[in-house]
Amino acid sequence: MSTPGPAREGLRLSPFRGLRYVPDRVGSLAAVTSPPYDVVIRPDGLRHLETADPHNIVRLILPQAAGFASRHRKAAETLRHWQAEGVLAADPEPALYVYEQRSGDLLQRGLIGALRLSPPEEGIVLPHEDVMPEIVEDRAALMRETAANLEPLLLTYRGNGKGNGADGGASGGAGGGATAVIERAVQRSPLLSTTTEDGVSHRLWAVTDSADLAEADADLSGHQALIADGHHRWATYLRLRAEHAGPGPWDSGLVLLVDTARYPLRVRAIHRLLHRLPVTDAVAALEGSFRVRKVDGPLPRALDSLAAASEASGAPRTGGNAYLLAGDGGFHLVDRPDPGLLARTVPAGPPEAWRTLDATVLHTTLLEHVWQVPDSPDHILYIHDVAAAVEQAERRGGTAVLMHPVREEVVRELAQQGVTMPRKSTSFGPKPATGLVLRSLELG
Template sequence: MPTVDDDLPSELGPEEFSAWVFGASGPRAEDGLVLAPFRGVRFVPDVAGDLASVTTPPYDLIDDDAVRRLLASGGHNVVRLILPRPAEQGYREAGETLRRWLAEGALATDAEPALYVYEAAERGQVRQRGLIGGLGLRAEADAVVLPHENVFPGPVRDRLALMSAARANLEPIFLVYEGGGDAARIVDEAAAATPLLEFHADDGLTHRLWQITDPGLHDRIAADLRDRQALIADGHHRYATYRALQARHHAAGDGPGPWDQGLALLVDSTRYPPRLGAIHRVLPGLPPTTALDRAGTVFRVTEMAGLAAATEALAAAEGPAFLLGGSGSLHLLTDPDPGRLEQAMPAEHSARWRGLDTAVLDHLLIAGLWNIPEDEHSVEVVHDDPAAAVDRARRTGGTAVLLNPLKVEDVLAIAGEGERVPRKSTSFGPKPRTGLVLRLLEGP
């Protein structure tokens, strides 16, 4: 394993950093895909309050206004643990808050190690159901846990500081695998019983949780998963943080321990196919007229009358296509000049990768025609909601770029060949609710 100092190697770019953090080999107790039982930490509603009010979406889907509102409201909302403010002081306070809530009884540790069945349903229809457990951490070369996006040092450093101070995994990452075996049957059988908890949240979903504590069922699940391969659907930076934390402990001579696993939701995609949404871009520093003028030198430009008609036209377009917004009108970009497109795309990538809309956006438009650096400040992202992206662009005087979602088969094929789709290409969902179950990195 590499040595991890207090600071991660920030001098590396995203490709080199991702290769470093995902690729390092390390000790493991077992081969294959492992999802281990653990003693979960859960909110106690009688003390903490209604579960809908103390749980949240994943940390990177909560905007600053919502964070400020939740922090100002008091109470036991999990945002106090996952997004403390100010960050540097708040990391330590988050750990102290977690232990105080445990001491006060707002959080409690389950009596037995368990795998947890999690379900998200909408109007009575199950949209997602899977297993929450401790995911065995593996090097990418083992072809067991596959990332499909690169990561940046900054967000990993942020999550590593928080995870180290809290000594806990505070929210699960989300993985999918092609199953259809014994584990899927056990999950569905468990979900036929009365849930451990159930509530309806402001995301429009009903969230439910069950426990599987029977060691015999744990063994059957382990046997079914052992030869499977899982794709990280959401949570690349947190998985990278798991790997960095593991490396830090082993470099310190700590040996095997809870840091060799990370909290994860594993969903059988053959039984419960994920929804893959688009991640739109907002470029605050790029005026819409400049964006359109430069794009028009390479793309066919069609002015659109309204957002509904424009998004329909975008969905129907063949080949790379984008919708520009931010001023009073919307413009559809299609049919890029083949010569300019080939010239802009990196030759070292596969043809499938070079055809991805997000790859064309990054290389031909953002870096090429618009000459904008690809970082968190110059290029903002909005998950799924095209109207929100256009509104944000209008407020900042910038440009919104709306995209079609990638195809699941393209993401799987690219990850299987050892490539990664461009950053923020995929929005798999529905994402697991944060605060349903936490995992301590020490004895309860």
């Protein structure tokens, strides 16, 4: 996704002195890592990470204490304590970091660095989802107290996947650019290598050579990026930059940049748990406005029914939205919305691709008008794992609304038009593990 026109500056990714765990001071590197903060949603998941190692990064990204301010102060105190103890130490010189994730046939590589922040009107970094102000405030308070970027955002750009060379050779070396820098780095011994309990192996290399850094910068400056994961943290970066006058470390934020022409991401749905709406009430309210059918389980089979209903509708879709409701021990396929209802409830101004999104119809038609469920944490929990969504709905007596993923090209099309999707519409992955490299703003 190249930036049109020669006058606009693109991505500027700067090296920084990474703050990393000292292997001899922790049980294992795998034991101190965590998924991103918004994926750790279950109390048992939080406890599992906290007990995996006393220095697990979750104690920084999701500190536990009574009160909003106390949590963030506790994280800052913990971070300072770990640095003083030598559990975390800064690398001796600034670097860009090549990060690799591998699992079975999945291979993803990208560059971690400090990305210069740019306002939305510049069109260099494109968001595609709305954000929740209360989450931005929480993340902002945490970053202020810790003066650190604790986990990288996941951003994607579209190179040619082989470096910048016309030959498009498999190694990327002949063409140069960021891809070539990555491919050369992975031929060396990594700074760290670990395999997390999900079976994903992680490796990290430091790029410090001035020629390599210049080559990557020249390439990336010709591109714009899509935020794949981390909209709330990006909004937090922009808020905190506005609070700090003059140039300084707050002008950049920690990101992982992946060329999806070379390493395509997977796009999954994020599901909704409606705490206070039992399935029986949800189904009853749909009478006359959507078709509702019971479908057979177990969960994988029911999800196949959802996929078939979603894919049969085609694209662009007209009234082709489909959802799977769970929480009462069974599964209910919801599809074929009443066109008149959609015409009355979905705003007419945005593009067709936005108006026909499952997330758009869910939020504007189902949640707001049919079920009258406020979009607030007291009423809705956003859950990445489908089995966890069903389990929690059954345990709480609520309704899990299971979604079908959006195609990546639809996300890009809307983002390039400056149109944001409803919050938590997509889950791009694999997401970077949190805890492999941190950025202290006190180090510059």
